[in-house]
Amino acid sequence: MSRTAVLSLALAVSLTINLLVLGFVIGRNSVGSEGTAERRAAPMEWAAQKLEPGTQRLVRQQLRKRLREVRPIRRDMQAAKRAVQRAITADEYSAKELESALAELRDASARYQTLIHSSLVQVSQGLTKEQRIAVARAAIDRAQTTRIPRDQ
Numbered sequence: 001m002s003r004t005a006v007l008s009l010a011l012a013v014s015l016t017i018n019l020l021v022l023g024f025v026i027g028r029n030s031v032g033s034e035g036t037a038e039r040r041a042a043p044m045e046w047a048a049q050k051l052e053p054g055t056q057r058l059v060r061q062q063l064r065k066r067l068r069e070v071r072p073i074r075r076d077m078q079a080a081k082r083a084v085q086r087a088i089t090a091d092e093y094s095a096k097e098l099e100s101a102l103a104e105l106r107d108a109s110a111r112y113q114t115l116i117h118s119s120l121v122q123v124s125q126g127l128t129k130e131q132r133i134a135v136a137r138a139a140i141d142r143a144q145t146t147r148i149p150r151d152q
Helices: 003-031 045-050 053-064 067-089 095-124 129-145
Strands: none
Touching (some): 045 053, 067 095
16 A cells, blocks of 8 residues: 555544544534433423413523522432442442442432422412412423433
8 A cells, every 4th residue: 555545544534533523522512411402401491391481481580590509419410320330330240339329329319309399399489370280290291201211
């Protein structure tokens, strides 16, 4: 193979790798690391979907105010989930590592649930009975349709 052909091949491989990395970075930043825009949503923002547009805006504004509190808890939950996955898939199983990772996940989940519950209480104060029922139905519908993602 001539030197020009080798350099052309190396250039093509390098360009391909750079484009793949660039695509990954753009995709991750435009949609979120979990593959959905929901990661950036305020806690329970989905609950407002069955409300009238005017009420929907007010509820979403209230929920978005909690984003600064939610982000670190969500990061903690994701880190804990990854730690559980690492403990389960480790070549050498360690019950202690899995127990520790699960304890971290429980703690982060409890903090997140506490925040969600306080958000629900705060938002519900300004809603009518029918609106509170609509929010509750949205929560029930969401709980019934939530699936655990599978990697394999």
